Amino acid sequence: GAVVSQHPSWVICKSGTSVKIECRSLDFQATTMFWYRQFPKQSLMLMATSNEGSKATYEQGVEKDKFLINHASLTLSTLTVTSAHPEDSSFYICSASRTDPNTEAFFGQGTRLTVV
Amino acid sequence: SQQGEEDPQALSIQEGENATMNCSYKTSINNLQWYRQNSGRGLVHLILIRSNEREKHSGRLRVTLDTSKKSSSLLITASRAADTASYFCATANYGQNFVFGPGTRLSVLP
Numbered sequence: 549g550a551v552v553s554q555h556p557s558w559v560i561c562k563s564g565t566s567v568k569i570e571c572r573s574l575d576f577q578a579t580t581m582f583w584y585r586q587f588p589k590q591s592l593m594l595m596a597t598s599n600e601g602s603k604a605t606y607e608q609g610v611e612k613d614k615f616l617i618n619h620a621s622l623t624l625s626t627l628t629v630t631s632a633h634p635e636d637s638s639f640y641i642c643s644a645s646r647t648d649p650n651t652e653a654f655f656g657q658g659t660r661l662t663v664v
Numbered sequence: 665s666q667q668g669e670e671d672p673q674a675l676s677i678q679e680g681e682n683a684t685m686n687c688s689y690k691t692s693i694n695n696l697q698w699y700r701q702n703s704g705r706g707l708v709h710l711i712l713i714r715s716n717e718r719e720k721h722s723g724r725l726r727v728t729l730d731t732s733k734k735s736s737s738l739l740i741t742a743s744r745a746a747d748t749a750s751y752f753c754a755t756a757n758y759g760q761n762f763v764f765g766p767g768t769r770l771s772v773l774p
Binding site for chain 2 (some may be wrong): 554582584590592594597643652653654656658660
């Protein structure tokens with residue numbers, strides 16, 4: 549089956565620094581990828597839709613200048629958390645799916661971000 | 665906005681028992697999917713049921729879909745300790761992203 553690889557799986561950074569998270573689809577081309585955020589014991593909340601070759605579409609309430617998304621190729625999307633603060637600490641998960649809407653989404657293993 | 669809502673939010677059962685989780689949603693859908701998440705990990709796809717299907721099986725999993733009631737259920741039969749995880753339903757409409765419910769935390773006690 550298709551595999552989505554997310555890196556790093558965990559990261560600890562100092563407040564004020566930026567962190568980049570990569571999401572790669574390993575065996576299919578993904579024109580669209582999704583970035584989710586998950587707080588402890590809660591569900592996944594969609595942050596933004598990453599579109600290859602164009603600007604990302606952000607959900608209401610998500611700061612696009614803080615969460616920079618780049619989808620430079622059909623297999624790679626990156627999420628950069630800029631000027632991170634402790635409240636940005638969370639679990640971030642990306643997903644990709646084929647163009648057929650009746651297929652499953654494939655998820656990365658997630659990135660645990662801790663800002664100290 | 666949240667689309668799917670699972671209940672119960674938490675479920676604790678003994679090994680060998682069956683576990684039933686329910687999911688309700690609000691708008692029309694193309695399909696509904698169930699995912700499993702072990703603590704601190706990514707999501708694993710379990711089963712997809714299309715809007716024109718009523719029931720689907722996969723191993724010990726049985727999923728039903730009632731579009732008139734906008735609800736779905738996931739049944740895990742003969743549960744095992746390894747089934748302990750959070751289970752989420754996600755709905756998708758054509759061309760749109762998945763919307764996840766809050767999830768059910770299942771604990772299977774040995």
